Amino acid sequence: xxxxxxxxxxxxxxxxxxxxxxxxxxxxxxxxxxxxxxxxxxxxxxxxxxxxxxxxxxxxxxxxxxxxxxxxxxxxxxxxxxxxxxx
Numbered sequence: 001x002x003x004x005x006x007x008x009x010x011x012x013x014x015x016x017x018x019x020x021x022x023x024x025x026x027x028x029x030x031x032x033x034x035x036x037x038x039x040x041x042x043x044x045x046x047x048x049x050x051x052x053x054x055x056x057x058x059x060x061x062x063x064x065x066x067x068x069x070x071x072x073x074x075x076x077x078x079x080x081x082x083x084x085x086x087x
Contacts, residue, residue: 016087019066026051027059031068034085041080 020031026049033048034040040048046056060083063069068087074080 020063020068020087023062023066024059026055027062030056030059031063031085031087034069034083035087039082039084041074041082043080045083 017031020028023031029049029051030045033045037044037048042053042056042060045051045060046053049056051059060069060071064071068085069083070086071081071083074082
């Protein structure tokens with residue numbers, strides 16, 4: 001197995017919190033808050049974590065790229081998205 005093949009194998013075997021371990025601290029904090037609170041909007045996450053909204057957006061995008069977070073539209077307010085941990 002070549003080095004690139006083993007890197008791909010490692011990348012695909014990362015599941016759950018292993019994928020989050022490589023992310024920035026803000027993303028880890030957001031994931032932990034979602035673990036305890038279940039489903040929150042971006043503004044609620046910013047309020048709970050005391051992080052700036054821009055940092056929360058960045059953390060959520062990194063978590064979505066790692067398939068650690070799922071998002072859906074809010075039925076109460078279609079302008080908002082609700083985020084849930086998918087680990």
